[in-house]
Amino acid sequence: PELPQLDLDMNWGRRRQNFVGLPIPGADGRVLSRTFTSTGISLNLGWEIDLWGKFKAGKLAAMANTQARTAELVAARLSLAAQAVKAWFWATEARRQVDLARSSVKSYQVSTRRIQARFERGIRPALDLRLALTELRIAEASLQQRLEQAERSVRQIQILMGDYPDGNFTVGDDLPKMPGQVPGGLPSELVYRRPDLVAAERDLLAADTRIIQARSQLRPSFILTSAIGTSTDQLRDLLATDLFIWSLIGNAAQPIFNRGRLKAGVSKSQALANEAAARYQSSILSAYNDVESALATEEVIIRREEALELAA
Numbered sequence: 451p452e453l454p455q456l457d458l459d460m461n462w463g464r465r466r467q468n469f470v471g472l473p474i475p476g477a478d479g480r481v482l483s484r485t486f487t488s489t490g491i492s493l494n495l496g497w498e499i500d501l502w503g504k505f506k507a508g509k510l511a512a513m514a515n516t517q518a519r520t521a522e523l524v525a526a527r528l529s530l531a532a533q534a535v536k537a538w539f540w541a542t543e544a545r546r547q548v549d550l551a552r553s554s555v556k557s558y559q560v561s562t563r564r565i566q567a568r569f570e571r572g573i574r575p576a577l578d579l580r581l582a583l584t585e586l587r588i589a590e591a592s593l594q595q596r597l598e599q600a601e602r603s604v605r606q607i608q609i610l611m612g613d614y615p616d617g618n619f620t621v622g623d624d625l626p627k628m629p630g631q632v633p634g635g636l637p638s639e640l641v642y643r644r645p646d647l648v649a650a651e652r653d654l655l656a657a658d659t660r661i662i663q664a665r666s667q668l669r670p671s672f673i674l675t676s677a678i679g680t681s682t683d684q685l686r687d688l689l690a691t692d693l694f695i696w697s698l699i700g701n702a703a704q705p706i707f708n709r710g711r712l713k714a715g716v717s718k719s720q721a722l723a724n725e726a727a728a729r730y731q732s733s734i735l736s737a738y739n740d741v742e743s744a745l746a747t748e749e750v751i752i753r754r755e756e757a758l759e760l761a762a
Contacts, residue, residue, distance in 0.1 A: 646737070
């Protein structure tokens, strides 16, 4: 800790002492004893001087770790929100596919009845009727598959909401309008707002400061301790100024025999910092890859949508 440690200590004791084996006149074989009562109060102060920044580095590392975990919490919330959005789109699309499949079944039923009527009049061959019946059964099977997908997508939304997946949940009737394209000229630094990058950068900062903390263990430490208080056998004299006692001690310690272990700790901290730097670099590349892939996919989806509209 950077600040001094201050402790208030109060104690009370009572003990009995027997005088056995001492030639006390008049004892006549009896064991003489005496009871002692002691009461004390003291104020203790301890402070290790942070000459090498050990405590400051530890505090900075702890703050960086806290910020990294907070960023990971934000990332988890964003991930959950993204999964909920995907599930909603999937459920809405599945419902639209069910409507389309039902419409297809009705269309095949109409065409099958017409072909069957013409077959009964001898206008169409039996092969046409068999093919029409086959297409109708395939459409009915596709409808059941679409119903299954719709029910499963609704249950997935309920799971993400923390509800029991009973399938009793209503989604939208249509997909929302898509927003416009991402405008050009946005600064690339926007990507550094991603919570995963913030967490990786904070972890890197914490790992770097741990190196400073590990190196400071190799240097001497200076500790000041002070105490002031009283000790008496009478409770009424506990705060008497004549009975005050005090002490002031300075201590300097330099590690000698465990320097190998401490140096190994420095090497470990440096290796962890290198690992954190590699993770941070990997996170940056992954973030830019997501951006580039999203921009490229957007252009492909626009052209695909135009082609599907013409096909429809």
